[in-house]
Amino acid sequence: MLVLAVTVGVLTAAGVWLLQQRSMVRAIFGLTLISHAVNLLLLTTGVPGWRVEPLMSTAQAADAADPLPQAFVLTAIVISMATTIFMLALAVIGRDDDQEKVPETGEEHA
Amino acid sequence: MTELMTPGSLLALFVAVPLLCAGLSVILRQRVVDRILLVGVPVLAIAGAVALMLFHREVPVLASAIGAYEGGIAIPLVSDTLTALMLATTGLATAASGWFLTLTGEARLRFVPALALLLMTGVNGALLTGDLFNLFVFVEVMLLPSYALIAVTGTWRRLGLGRMFVIVNLVTSLILLMGVGLVYGSAGAVNLAALAGRAAEDPQVALAVTVVLLALAIKAGVVPVHGWLPRAYPGTSAGIMALFSALHTKVALYAIFRIYFTTFEPGSPSGAAGAAMASTVAVVIAVVVLATMVVGAIGSLGEQRFRGVLAFQMVAGVGHILIGVAVTSPAAVAAGLFYLVHHVVTMASLLTTVGAVEHTYGTGVLGRISGVMHRDRLAAVLVALGLLSLAGLPPTSGLWGKLGLGLAVAEAGETGPAGAWQTPVFLGAIVVSSVVTLVALQRLWGSSFAGAPLHRYWPAAPEGGRAKAQTLEGEVRIPLRLLAPGTMMMGVSIVLFLFAGLLMPFIDTATAGLFETGPYIEAVLP
Secondary structure (H helix, E strand, C coil): CCCHHHHHHHHHHHHHHHHHHCCHHHHHHHHHHHHHHHHHHHHHHHCCCCCCCCCCCCCCCEEECCHHHHHHHHEEEEEHHHHHHHHHHHHCCCCCCCCCCCCCCCCCCC | CCCCCCHHHHHHHHHHHHHHHHHHHHHCCCCCHHHHHHHHHCCCHHHHHHHHHHHCCCCCCEEEEHCCCCCCCCCCCEEEEHHHHHHHHHHHHHHHHHHHHHHHHHHHHCHHHHHHHHHHHHHHHHHHEEHHHHHHHHHHHHHHHHHHHHHHCCCHHHHHHHHHHHHHHHHHHHHHHHHHHHHHHHHHCCCCCCCCCCHHHHHHHHHHHHHHHHHHHHCCCCCCCCCHHHHHHHHCHHHHHHHHHHHHHHHHHHHHHHHHHHHHHHCCCCCCHHHHHHHHHHHHHHHHHHHHHHHHHHHCCCCEEEHHHHHHHHHHEEEEEEEHHHHCCCHHHHHHHHHHHHHHHHHHHHHHHHHHHHHHCCCCCCCCCHHHHCCCCCHHHHHHHHHHHHCCCCCCCCHHHHHHHHHHHHHHHHCCHHHHHHHHHHHHHHHHHHHHHHHHHHHHHHHCCCCCCCCCCCEECCCCCEECCCCCCCCCCCCCCHHHHHHHHHHHHHHHHHHHHHHHHHHHHHHHHHHHCCHHCCCCCC
């Protein structure tokens, strides 16, 4: 069980470090790592050991895994995938990653 | 087997109608339809919410289990007077912002009406849900269109700011998710009704709930995690900022009220095990709330743009609203909730009016614009009333907001976490915040609305954005129709000043609902 806790810690630490970089792409990777850490954390809130699939027809309630954290993780993965794609699009729009130069938009900078 | 059609199942319409209309707007892509939807759907929501408020006079809590699963397993949509009040308030501000967006022509930009309606879907869902994980999902539904909206409109600053906004909000969402996971791990449930009072009993649950509250505090813009708000919001356009200011922070505030009062039950005496943890949390909340009020006011002194000042004023407002959570007496909660309604209304009025000034003259920088008072009387009157309202002066709702808070703090005496210091400290913070606010707003007024007549402006360029500065001709005025949403919202504020008694029964019922969690639990877990 310690393995999971350490993994969550390492992933979060690495994610935070990447998030502090100026480059957008690194920040995105950082966020992905943190979201993996959170997903693992969510999984550990059920029973972390291996258990039978929680299907009413094939498994006894006593042997089955807790389906709720799995549903949480599934939802969280879908949402983080959508936001990752959006952020990658943002990274492509502004080529100049460090924001020192203002991107050209054809507007007068009032 | 529960019955499929109950009055409660109508609650899902608050989520379903904006969602379907957003889809409709994308498919049809007719400007007229877009306009009707952008203003009509929020108006429908207001009507529904007002009906709900009246309905709650007989039935205090209305719950509906989605999918007709048993209570405790299903995701519940729950509404009580507080929820209905929030639905009505956010609906009103959304309608005003949507109206303003159609007037400035921003609603013509691709997908803006659809995105605004999706944002509304998320807001209504987050207000109605009685499940913490579902709250996270609806907050995400609310944020995804916001990311796009912030990138579609506004000045060139939006590109860099959009990134900051996305990253801050994503990290916050992950913290929220982490908190929800920890709550499930420690309490074995994420249903708010099942969690009632658990944090006061069990320090582990209390810690987990605190993580959730931290995430919501970031989203609400509470000091010291407010930094993103005054930077991100002024970078968008005024209409979008009005939309965001009425929705994002206020939903987070509602969730803080709901979750804190349900799980910690600060009104009732707690068990010995959780008492130490609960009182530590209460002290932290008190310190943070005091800091928010004062820092927000001081921050608005240093801003160079209209909407920068207003963004810091939003932070200060968040502090005032949260006095209800810090001083947990019924009077303080009622005053905080009234302040919330007042703040949403005033901010919507100010932001759309200031947005009209910016839209016409092309700049919102304090030094570049001056003497608007001499050109546009109505705009000047509206802004003056709005500023008086923020400072807490008549003839606006601000007076009752600040007065209510002051009286509630004075009455609460020594019951709160700060003991004997509570009343002087909180009263002092309210006074300091108000005085500093007055100075900051005086600076805004003096530099841009009073002062030398305006002689140059930045007209809208035909290809979008702004053209070079031009000498101002006599006939350039703010079109009156641009001021209509601001006038409407200021009218609401003045009505709240004159007839505050009409709203107070609802606010008192909402407050009672926060303290008496019994009916809420009974409705959700029959």
